[in-house]
Amino acid sequence: MMSTFTTTINDDNIAIISMDVVGEKMNTLRAEFGDEMTSVLDELEANSSLKGVVVISGKPDNFIAGADITMLDSCKSRDDVLAISTMGQRMFDRIENMKVPVVAAINGPCLGGGLELAMACHARVCTNDAKTVLGLPEVQLGLLPGSGGTQRLPALVGIAKALDMMLTGKQLRAKDAKKVGLVSDVVPPVILLDVALKLAAQPIRKTKPTLDKVNALLQATSAGRNVMFSQAEKSVLAKTKGHYPAPLKIIDCVRKGLNDSRQAGLAIEASHFADLVMTDESKALRQLFFATTEMKKETGSDAQPEKVNKAMILGGGLMGGGIANVTAIKANIPTRIKDISHEGISQALKYSFDLLDKKFKRRFITRSELQSKMNNITGTVDYRGVKDVDIVVEAVFEDLELKHQMVKDVETHCGEHTIFASNTSSLPIAMIAQHAARPENVIGLHYFSPVDKMPLVEVIAHEKTSAQTIATTVAFAKKQGKTPIVVKDGAGFYVNRILALYVNEAANVLLEGDSIESLDKALVEFGFPVGPVTLLDEVGIDVGSKISPILEAELGDRFKAPTAFNALLNDDRKGKKNRKGFYRYDKKARGKKLVDESVYKVLGVSPTKQTSSQEIAQRCVIQMLNEATRCLEEGIIENVRDGDIGAIFGIGFPPFLAGPFSYIDKLGVSTVVSLLEGYQTQHGERFAPSSLLIEMNENNKTFY
Incomplete structure (x- = not known):
């Protein structure tokens, strides 16, 4: 030996x-x-x-x-x-x-x-x-x-x-x-x-x-x-x-x-x-460590990935700028940003420059390293210099016609082998690919904001996506420093689908008369990095309002967002992006987290109810757990491991609970089913337990 x-x-x-x-x-x-x-x-x-x-x-x-x-x-x-x-x-x-x-x-x-x-x-x-x-x-x-x-x-x-x-x-x-x-x-x-x-x-x-x-x-x-x-x-x-x-x-x-x-x-x-080795918390974190280590070895399909030598990002907004950053700086792949305006390109370049400048000021990199990394990103307002790109990541508005146009443009101006990856957060990829000449090259690549910090990316294959496209896209995401999970096509995919019901339930609790502070506090105490109302302000109330109808149309009434939320948009409340949402963003709020009290009047509620933190958290989280089991049942996610990793890395589900499926096992399937049935009686059909949970409960099964 x-x-x-x-x-x-x-x-x-x-x-x-x-x-x-x-x-x-x-x-x-x-x-x-x-x-x-x-x-x-x-x-x-x-x-x-x-x-x-x-x-x-x-x-x-x-x-x-x-x-x-x-x-x-x-x-x-x-x-x-x-x-x-x-x-x-x-x-x-x-x-x-x-x-x-x-x-x-x-x-x-x-x-x-x-x-x-x-x-x-x-x-x-x-x-x-x-x-x-x-x-x-x-x-x-x-x-x-x-x-x-x-x-x-x-x-x-x-x-x-x-x-x-x-x-x-x-x-x-x-x-x-x-x-x-x-x-x-x-x-x-x-x-x-x-x-x-x-x-x-x-x-x-x-x-x-x-x-x-x-x-x-x-x-x-x-x-x-x-x-x-x-x-x-x-x-x-x-x-x-x-x-x-x-x-x-x-x-x-x-x-x-x-x-x-x-x-x-x-x-x-x-x-x-x-x-500590014997604690549930350490066991959960070690399980997470082994799962991510295992995922690093997977390619997402049977094919071997092709090398990506050059990439293009469509759209210079916040997401586009973030995707360009992890592609050019982290993955070290020459990246071309295509936007309709020079202003959009400048904005995307600034995103990377600001992050690199921070590193330079903290002496992590030299001035010449900063310049050399910035040289990896170029911009164009038309389709010049893109014939040889291997992958295009589209990060434009959630508008199906616009995305169809993007597919057409890329198929006209780029190579036959070029992959078209859409960063849509809710539109099914099959719909985006429906007029494509080469649907096998079309795939979803859903990033989370802020792109440079959030570790997860969802890789969404529709029925015609080739194994080669999947493998190349997974390898590309890993090079960007991401943990990719391959999910099946469908409205909201996995992460946004389980998140939507969680946020909707928080909205319902709010409209019943609980305060914004108590809502956010309950979920932060449960273990989420931020509360659901803060999250809505961060992501954008307008973004949430666009996703809800798509999910409702595809998946049914349980995704119906409270109608009172339309009043927020009518009052031009988009959240942090326009400094007008649930929280205040004026000078008085600087450094403090202050609720904009006028939002209650807009919603037509008075925050007088005092539900316990435990019940608030339970109501919101149980919706997420239930929907995660539906995603597993429908094959949206391949296995419980991907479901657990997706929730932790994508939306900050508490790591010490090891993910939704591990948490269901910890609570016991029978407990989860009886909680759901109790809420179903109290609040309606949106809490109906999934058929998978009912079947598992009857047969005394666990996920792990």
Whole structure:
């Protein structure tokens, strides 16, 4: 059996330990490596002529990407997890307690357990390669660093920076890691080993974190530290609403280690780590991690994707500008924006420039990198320079005739192989393709706003879309940094369909007399990033009003939007875009979230009802759950995994609940059916349970 660790000792008596997990692209730490690592350390400690040690990766582009998460899923009990954490702590303590200098030579990702190992070394040097990042992202899996990370990171970078890194999971690039004192040097990859060897030949030096005056003063006393911990707790609870236990446990570990002792800190870290692995929240986040990892390998069809060398975006509005940005900047594909006016093109160019300029100002990129990336985007008011584009993404108004014209124009001016992808949010793709000469090239590619931030994209194939078109479009979306789900054609597709009923129900609650604040608060407390009324203002009340009739015509009365909402449009209330909606956008509201009280008069309601937050959330969410099961039943989504990912990445369904289908399993199908039937009696047929739910309830089935 091939070994993961290879040790060579050079002429200067410095050992080079190279880690290379056999048969894997990335190095990850696994419990079964424990014995191998122990024998390596035994051998080194027994070598009396040893002068130093360098730990390096045998992989060309990564150091250690973290611990192998599957190892945690195979743990049968809390004690099994505790044993893994304790073993990791002891192993890294042995490295830290070695009598000779141990240096980590880092190239590529150094994350989670990888950074914990590197921090146990006496010094760290890393490369200036763009792929080199350092971080402790465990919180994103509902966990904390369980091999000493909560104790070593504050000692190296100070409490404030350590908490910032661990509570957000943010990753530092090489120069930022040096700035905060996490690494001692940043060098080109070709001299990484040489520099690390020189460092390993020098005596062990104790380093102190570089802190500004305020942090130094606060950190110096237990009272000051407690102020920092209490502020961190307040901030965490404001963001998580108490739904995620890991951040508070991280703070507790750091507090224990600094106020009591390193040993006490390590003991509480192992204990909290074991507790967290067993929580529903961590299981949900790990399920999400595995699902997205699995999806990265899928192509959406049996065909092999064609390479996209050049793209065109039709429409320079907010969506068009966003799609051009992820295509030209993220995917690095030369992109041509076609708009009817130069103003539209300028607007789209400004979208990318502003985002790049922000990066430039924060010194993430140089001025020449900014210019070179902007050179990837060009504009045209006619169809010049587009004959060779491989894909066209259409982002024009939701008007079927206009979209038919776009298909015709593209088929006239572009190549026979050119894919026409529509960013429609509600119109069936078959309707858009109905007059196409090459319907096999027509597909839906539905992005979510803001495009540069939202990770999901829906790829919608109609009956005549070719397998080749699907595969190429899925690959194109992945290159843009998106998580694509392939959905069947139909009004609203998947995400907007489940969202529409959720928002409609919120509107019904509002018209029954509950306040806008209580509505939004109820859903934010439930776990959504923003409430449904805020969402309506953000997306645009006018956009919602255009989608509802399409869904109602195709799918029936349950999609009928409350008629009182027409009064909002008659009063020219479109939301944030025209600074007139449910909330105020004037000077008095700057920095505050103030409801525009005059909206109640427009709607003809008085906010006097006080429904409980729990019932408000339940009514809105149960509609979303019910519609998700209909989409599965009709084959709109291929499986429950896609349905869960689509809801989390597309509309911010709470990740700790792992998605609508996982949440139904958690509540129990029988509970969901009886809740729906109760609301059906109270509020009407829009709450009728789907036939799939009724059938599953009768046969005692679950989704997972």
